[in-house]
Amino acid sequence: MGVNGYGTIGKRVADAVAAQPDMELVGVTKASPDYGVEAAARRGYDLYAAVDDRADEFAAAGVDLTGTLGDLLDAVDVIVDCAPSGVGERNAPVYEAHDTPAIFQGGEDAAVAEASFNARGCFEAARDADAVRVVSCNTTALSRLLAPLDEAYGVEKARVTLVRRGGDPSETDRGPINDIVPDPATVPSHHGPDVNEILPDLAVDTAALKAPVTGMHTHSVNVTLETEPDESGVRDLLGDEDRIFLVPEGAGIDGAGALKEYAADAGRPRSDLWENCVWEESISVTGRDLYLFQNVHQEADVVPENVDAIRAMTTDVDAPESMARTNETLGVGLRSRLGNDELGRAELAADD
């Protein structure tokens, strides 16, 4: 495998691929020799220039290249495109010219690939495709949440307000500062239709804002279900999903800051949260209306999905087996032993 674009998503996907016993990371590309090349070098990843005529810049910066993008494409079974939004579409003809199957990210239009992908929602869609698009962080999180709810209760209609982070922590040119911006101001946003690329028959309306935060997206979710759930049933259902982390009541985790702190304390690389983080306390039911809040780590939640997409395209491993391998190798499946019951706290004290 290769990764084209060793940036926010690319460096995480590269590490995740390198951690799979059944995959080999051949190399990664960068467009310019910035601080990212040091991270790649420390990990021993072979580096390729993403743009042929900028290879000189790397030499000038004292960075050794193994080759350029074309060399990487000829050496891999699948290229994972982690270029900035919109650049993937421009790369697509290059991948085709080298006859290299490609995985794109959710910043691209769905039309860039034969199939959109979420492991929980539509693993088999990637099976015979030469080009697959792993949907965006928000669509990934909504698919993971809505798929089990639809299976267990039937979704009559989902209505979600996405309060999006303005930019990632390293994106110093993003806004807003001290404002909440309807983005887009029109409703519904594109996120609902994007969920339908994964779950075609599910009725979902989304409205999106952006806020002056960098840590995570926050979703305020309403789902009108076809059959009336009870809260403990929903908690159990979601708690059984490895890619959903139920944030326990009483653990003192009140927002993205504490969630990232929790992930860092758990030894997660880059404090990554690969799971949807659903506040257990927020899960509530009135009639057939389910409400909850979930947080989404925009830099991380698509990473295991990229690994599964590679397996779906290149092997005959099925969805449960692929997801289990990915979860096991990365350590996906954060579980808290904190809770409101005495037993949970006692166990924690004994173990730690």
Add this chain to the structure above:
Amino acid sequence: MGVNGYGTIGKRVADAVAAQPDMELVGVTKASPDYGVEAAARRGYDLYAAVDDRADEFAAAGVDLTGTLGDLLDAVDVIVDCAPSGVGERNAPVYEAHDTPAIFQGGEDAAVAEASFNARGCFEAARDADAVRVVSCNTTALSRLLAPLDEAYGVEKARVTLVRRGGDPSETDRGPINDIVPDPATVPSHHGPDVNEILPDLAVDTAALKAPVTGMHTHSVNVTLETEPDESGVRDLLGDEDRIFLVPEGAGIDGAGALKEYAADAGRPRSDLWENCVWEESISVTGRDLYLFQNVHQEADVVPENVDAIRAMTTDVDAPESMARTNETLGVGLRSRLGNDELGRAELAADD
């Protein structure tokens, strides 16, 4: 009339009362001689000590007092309590002891008063009451929005996510910084039941977050209506409400910052937005589901409601007449001549 607590809300209510030809502002109280006393003095308002045994502090700061709270209570027909949340409840027995009818703010529990009040929703509820509570900024805005929708289409169920400002611009001790916090983490929040103090039969579920902004609250609103609306009908309906400002498409107003700038340019005192600010572009309908975004200026939108509450308690003026007088004297009813049609722009160019 008197105002007990010349703070964020109190100073605005005092100015609004002073602007009414049919009302007289006798004076205002402050708990301590901070910068607020200068604003009161500049306007020529008589100042009273809110707490008897702290009158010395004012003398020490060189501030002349007309008297203390008790003196003010004996001189007025109605006292408007604008004390911090929770302090109003402690003041209630004092008002009763002086036999002075009182208006409380929405930070108090509904039980503090005989009736909760919103001019558009339940003006007559205050008619014979000795104690009235003007509901909070968020409840005020939701009542103004849902009352006309319920009258025109019938509300089957409203579901609202409130993304609240963390603190007012002057509140330097508030958070969050760089985080979005479910607040409360449990759903539904208290806002829905508070709307039912105004509109008792309306089904409304609310979920609340707080964000690192100071300017305004943002509401992401879904209303399932009993009859199917069309978007232009909803725009016309809301556009006819004087206390709703339809933020025009194409005016370049993308958030609270630009809204406040617009208000400042319009000559509004303190850049106040007394109206709900509904993004015209966001009004959308799918089947019987209406969606929209609205912004709420937490420091200002209850101000005209306080004026109307005074009139409801002390006169036999009816709701439309009182609201018209308040709107006229304050200048409530922001209208933009910007729009997407050529005519609107031409008129603006000719006038300004």
